[in-house]
Amino acid sequence: MRVPLRAVLALVLLVGFFVLVLALTVGVAGVAVYALTTGHGVGGIKLGLLAGAVALAVGAAVRSVLRVKPQPYGAVVDRAAQPHLWAVVDELAATARTRGPDEIRLVPEVNAAVFEEAPLLGLREGRRYLMIGLPLLAGLTVSELRAVLAHELGHYSHGHTKLSALTYRATATVSRTVEEVDGVARWILKGYSKLYLLVARSANRQQELHADAASVAAAGREATRNALRRIGALAPAWSFYGDAYLSLAPAAGRTPDLLAGFRSFLADPHRQKALAEIETALLDAEPSSAFDSHPPIRKRIAAVDRLPDPGLPLDQRPAWSLLVDPERAIPAFEEQILIDGLGPRASWDEIVRLAGAEQAAHQARLLARAGTESGAAPAGTLGAVLDAVRRGDGHRLVGWVVKPDLTPEEFAEAVPAVLTDLLAAMVVSALIDAGRAHHELDWGGPWRVRLADGAELDPEEVVRDAATHPAAVPALRDRLVAMGVSLQYSPRPADD
Template sequence: MRFPWRAVLALVVLVGWFVVAAGLSAALAVAAVYAMKDGTVGLSGAVLAAAALLVGTATGLGAQSVLSVRVQSRGVVVERGAQPALWRVVGELARTARADAPDEVRVASEVTLGVVDNGGPLGLRRGRRCLEIGLPLLGGTTVAELRALVAHELGHHGNGGLTATVYRGAQALEHTVGELRRDLPRWGAPVLGWLLDRWVRVFVWAAGPVLTERECAADQAAMAAAGRRAAQQGLVRPGVLAAAWPEYGKQYLALARLAGRTPDVLLGFRAFLSAPARRHRWEQVEQEVLDAGPISGFDHHPPLRDRVAAMADTGEPGAEPDDRPAWMLLGEPVRSVPELEDALLVDLGPRAPWPELVRVAAVQRAEQRAAELARAVLDSGAQVDGRPAQPTIAGVLLALHRGLGAELVKPALDPALAPREVPEASVTTLVELVAGAAATALCRARRATFELDWNGPARLRLVGGQAVDLERLVAPAVHRPVLVPRLHQHLTRMGVPLDFAARPAEPPKATLAASACGVRRDGEPHDLLVYDVGLLVLPSTGGKLATKAAKKALTELRRRPGAHWICGYDVEWGRLVRRRSGWDLWLRLRGDAELELTGTEDTVQRGEPAEALAGLLGDRLEVEDVRQRRREPTPG
């Protein structure tokens, strides 16, 4: 048996870094004492003393920081008495991997799987071990794949000895370095950061072969526990789930908050992964995972494709495939899975099956879009044939046919959009809002209903008829107003009540971002209040208004005599010039109107009006700072 000299070298580097630094500091201190004692080289003694102090301080701070770092386990604890079946499986897999069984099992909300050792600093001493299993793995893997994954993680710690200590040290060092990089004192960051980088590089070089050997042993443990096919799939599956879980949350779990219902999370996740329309997406992600490189300098896994190929060349261990969902490893999954979901995720209300949840959420979303469309039409002030545009579906179609679509939807857009982004955003938003209004009209008339679609997430189906995609139906007419009559015919044929108009949404609540009292407009003093949705100009109140404006409703302030309210979307272009003695603001408004304001030395500001205007108007505001310019010398 070969002597594990590389493991010994890695441990020497791990511990010896501080020993060498402490020894260097002590040597410098001794040299300084001797130099000062001789009295012949006092300057050198002072330099040596300063160097000893610097190195000693850096070493002390580094050692204190390293010793204070602890790995915190995540998730909820799975008690042995509550889940004896799971604990039996974990114990069996530990024996297969020739490792000690973990002291604790936890289920976390993220896509994660690993063994956390809460031992001493730098992993030199074996501590209390916690096996963390991510909740998404229980829904996104099979029993065989999860067995392979758990055996792999336990296999990292198998057989004990120096190599296991090196692996724990690598885990602890990676975590420690990550924590220290965030929390280093600013004054010590350059010195300690430089020392950390050198320490990590030398350790990774020394421990590399040991860590690679550990990974190969862990792969063997995975095959022994679940078979070659499950072990190969288990290598790739976490990467696929890491991409799928956020998408599932965005597309489906977000509906739960909208509906005020609590879903069956893992059942839904498994159905989401199995949707035929998504299969190609997961195959692409799988190839990306196979081609991915190391995730950090501590990652000494051989390339994933090489590991999968190496498993293919290995004889099949005697393990029967088990393609049941991984949650079947839990006792009484019908009860225990919802309990885990409730413990880890936010309680949004009563539990509901996915079809009911999606139906309620989709109707709610359509209602919101219909209300937003009505609000936008009223706020736009658009005129159709000399009359205000009507918020009914027929009125919107008429305005759209007259080429006023962009004007109708402008109040619903983000005021800070850059001019180049407005056309595309106008089309996208208008399609969503008109489709939402049509869907709401159909649902209220009981001529259609939403149903769950794992390719979707929801589709609208006519009662006794086919599914319809209203956004796809509306989009051509928004792009080409000449097609509006055809859209009108389609909507009429489906039974959409074209006279439907939703109750307008409440105006967005304005938040005061900054104010300026004593600005000049046409030579007269005024107050400027900048909100996140627009700006308000009022006759001067002698500085009293700005101090109380945040407590007053915007609607009340807009009713004051002489008040001039300007919505953010009404500003087409602006220019702000910052001078030493104040600033000048020019705004060009919709309809060729203009606004000019001047801030002087007497202007009292609360907050930063310039920054608030930049946040409101985005790229439409040009800012010029002339405060630092120097006057050019006059010729002659």
């Protein structure tokens, strides 16, 4: 194993930190003894306490860090059940001239990583793990996933994981020690730790470039370039998908097709445009600091373009094509990763219908309760709420809902907006209750309201004039009746 000079220098500086701590402790203790023997008792005691504090801080930091060990998590990918994915990993390991992982696990984040349970702080070989982010199977092509996995296995081939087994704990001990000490000792140790981190992060960035070279050798320049651009944008996309769509599952009481949904989300034209904008923004705005562990994406792509291209063909299939029987295997992996208790598995169309109806009903109940609690619409029906709005009592309805600490100006501005949202939800809930509307899945949405005759409904547009101008309420009443909405509608109590 060839260890880069920067990594060696980082290790030397790391050892130097503990030598410095020892020197400070022994030096201060020696001065304390001298002070005590020369009649400076108070000063000697203070220096002795300082030396003891530094020694205790180092001991506490070492003990705390050694207790923490990285633990594998996620869904285990069985070699016999998924021979194709394992064959690709074995091939990439052979290309990188390294021993492959002993275990592959799928994890629920946009990331891929390797680590090694290396005994004796990395001096002996240990069990190796490859963690593959489940979203990558939907967000990357086969060629792009090969590039990502080859990058991670490249860390094995250059010995980065062995070094990390030593430097991870030692670096954590450095940080904890600096936090524990005070005064001049902290100032000295903090300055030295910054010097160490400058060199260590420089070594980390060099390691990333070495691993990128393994990606090019295994997947080609274009696949590596595409993977570098795309993987950074997948993280915010996955986060937004979780907030906008996966959050619907508990309300619907159903378990979604997690990965298939993310693939459909990414395929939506609006999302593709947004993803392209995110990729460009990440390239243009990515900060570059001496303390960054990864080089900027633009620098990595430039380095990739200077490498020889092996001329490998692109495999544009979705990365999950490497799984045997993905229609069965993916849900099985998802069940190991997702939180239990969401309910039976259902299509996204059904989840959106159920969650949309529940959200509309929840907001309708909120408005009905606002009417009864405030006394503006004691009956709590849609008609009673419209009567309150017609009388100019919309502020009484909203006043029960919004935060009480708003200024008069903020409250006046909030009334029409909040009233529009809640009234629109009540109208939609009444339509759903009458079987005249439902929520329809929209991967650019997350949903739209569809009437029974197939027409799309904008509920906010329907009620906005009335929520803003009470004189428009009679016209809204007539329109709702024509749509088949019962003005006697009252939302049903919540099941839970």
